Amino acid sequence: MLAPACSEPIAAIATPAGKGGIGIVRISGSGIESFCTAILGRVPKPRFATFASFIDSQGRAIDEGIALYFPSPASFTGEDTLELQAHGGRVILDLLMARVLELGARVARPGEFSERAFLNGKIDLLQAEAIADLIEATTVQAARSARNSMQGRFSTRVNDLVEEVTELRLYIEASIDFSDEDIDFLADPALLTRGVQIEHSIHEVLSTARQGCLLREGLSVVIAGKPNTGKSSLLNKLAGREVAIVTSEAGTTRDVLREAIEIDGMPLHVIDTAGLRKSCDRVEEEGIRRAREELGHADRILLILDASSPESDGVLEDSLPPNIEITRVVNKIDLTGEAARLDHTERGATIHLSVKTGDGLDLLYRHLKDVMGYDERTEDVFIARRRHLDALDRSLFSIRQAITRLRGARELELVAEELRIAQQSLSEITGEVTTEDLLGRIFSSFCVGK
Ligand SMILES: Nc1nc2c(ncn2[C@@H]2O[C@H](COP(=O)(O)OP(=O)(O)OP(=O)(O)O)[C@@H](O)[C@H]2O)c(=O)[nH]1
Ligand SMILES: [Mg+2]
Structure with missing residues (x-):
């Protein structure tokens, strides 16, 4: 791979703000050798740790530390790159930055190093996004799957899909050219089989990506129910600390309380809300309004009932948003002597448990993991974003349109067109097809120095 002939040098402090043992200034672009000569007095041996003094314009040492030089194209960005590892004090790093800027570099925008790596073909867009997701990961599972994406596992799956769609499309386009002749290409059952196989593959990638997206964003679970059913007790139990006030008085909780928790590395946002009932108390009424608002944004509702x-809680249940999945939790089974259990009905899951004794909580944990598509074999999961799900959804739609036409054995040109759209949607994921606006949005959310 060849790096671009000339790219303006950019620089940034790549370590977090504040004091630390080591602080790193990173420079990338063309003509980095002249930076080496000016600051280090020599060009360090490529890819070797070189101990050196970092010299200012007056010839005085700013600090001493390790210099790492990666000439193009064998660097992260694909350009010449120099990393100066100094002591991690603000003043030292500011002086080093000032020196580098004085030599002609400009301050890098957030994510600009990764953007250059993408533009120079070192990584695709999925991998670039995965770098940011790895840095932002809040659980071990999220970090592992971000690493999978960064190493190209998701990209490989997407590229395979693109190839399969392209192959089918080329075959169909070629047959359009022969359609005057006496051959009935559309009647070939192998075409339909191929289409259905592709649909199946996209569907598979989509469901793994959905799980990856949940790992990145976390499942938002809102606890709702009548007053005094044990909602706040459940929040405290899940959080492992006394987040919410619990009393035997109905109407204790008014504010919306949020806790980020994880179950075996799967991130969850658990949200406790005011008990739902008719109230004349203005504060409680406002709490109930906020509770209903939260319910509208939930990925799942835990409806707490009192054993x-x-x-009956039927009226309350009917008032919940219809499009959001509900898990019913029948709490306080210690008072009725029932056994803890999980029932699956056509209305969904119902779990009988006691927050007080902890009996049945394991069923709730397992259920939540199931809902999130928890898979013990984390090596196959890759992190994903909504943008990827959207593109996969669109490609699935197009492939289904193509299959319908193939089934009806008509309009070869339209089948080819649907396949072209499917291919384009898939290519957006890895950034083969992209817009400047999209790149701007993606890279601007990165850290400076990455
Ligand atoms: N016996 C028994 N009592 C429980 C259980 N869970 C909660 N409680 C009690 O039920 C009462 C209400 O609990 P909370 O957690 O405050 O209930 P809530 O649903 O948050 O109530 P509001 O905030 O008023 O809507 C408290 O006295 C708890 O100790 C349980 O599993 N068994
Ligand atoms: Mg409460």
Whole structure:
């Protein structure tokens, strides 16, 4: 791979703000050798750690440390890159940055190193996004799957899909040219079989990507129910600390309380809300309004019911948003003597448990992991973003359109067109097809220095 002939040198402090044992200034671009000569007095041996003094314009040492020089194209960005590892103090790093800027570099924008790596073909867009996701990962599972994406596992799956779609499309396009002749290409059952296989493969990648997206963003679970059913007790139990006030008085919780937790590395946002009932208390009323607002944004609702209270909760359940999945949790089984259990009905799962004794909580944990598509074999999971899910969804739609036409054995040109759209949607994921606006949005959310 050849790096671009001339690219303006950029520089950034790549380590976090504040004090640290080591602080790194990173420079990338063309003509980095002249930076080496000016600051280090020599060009360090490529890819070797070189101990050196970092010299200012007056010939005074700013600091001493390790210099690492990666000439183009064998560097992260594909350009010449120099890393100066100094002591991690603000003043030292600011002086080093000033020196580098004085020599002609400009301050890098957030994510600009990764953007250059992408533009120089060192990594694709998926891998670039995975770098940011690895840095942002809050759980071990998220970090592992970000690494999988960064190493290209997701990209390989997407590239394979693109290849399969392209192959089918080329075959169909070629047959359009022969359609005057007496051959009925569309009647070939192998074409339909191929289409259905591709649909299946996209579907498979989509469901892994959905799980990867949940790992990145976390599942948002809202705890709702009548007052005093044990919602805040459940939040405290899941969080492992006393986040919310628990009392035997109905209407204790008014504010919306959020806790980020993880179950075996799967991130969850658990949200406790005010008990739902008719109230004349203005503060409680506002709490209930906020509770309903949260319910509208949930990925899943945990509807808490009281095993010891015989009243029906049907009316309450009917008032919940219809498009959001509900898990019913029948709490306080210690008062009724029921056994902990998980029932699956056509309305979804119902778990009978006691937050107080902890009986049945394991069922809830397992259920939540199932809902998130928890897979013990993390080596296959890759991190994904909504942008990828959207592109996969669109390609799945197009491939299904193509299959319908193939089934009807008509309009060869339209089948080819649907396949072209599917191919384009898939290519957006790895950044083969992209817009400047999209790149701007992606890279601007990166850290400076990455
Ligand atoms: N016996 C028994 N009591 C429980 C259980 N879970 C919660 N409680 C009790 O039920 C009462 C209400 O608990 P909370 O967690 O405050 O209930 P809530 O649903 O948050 O109530 P509001 O905030 O008022 O809507 C408290 O006295 C808890 O100790 C349980 O599993 N068994
Ligand atoms: Mg409460």
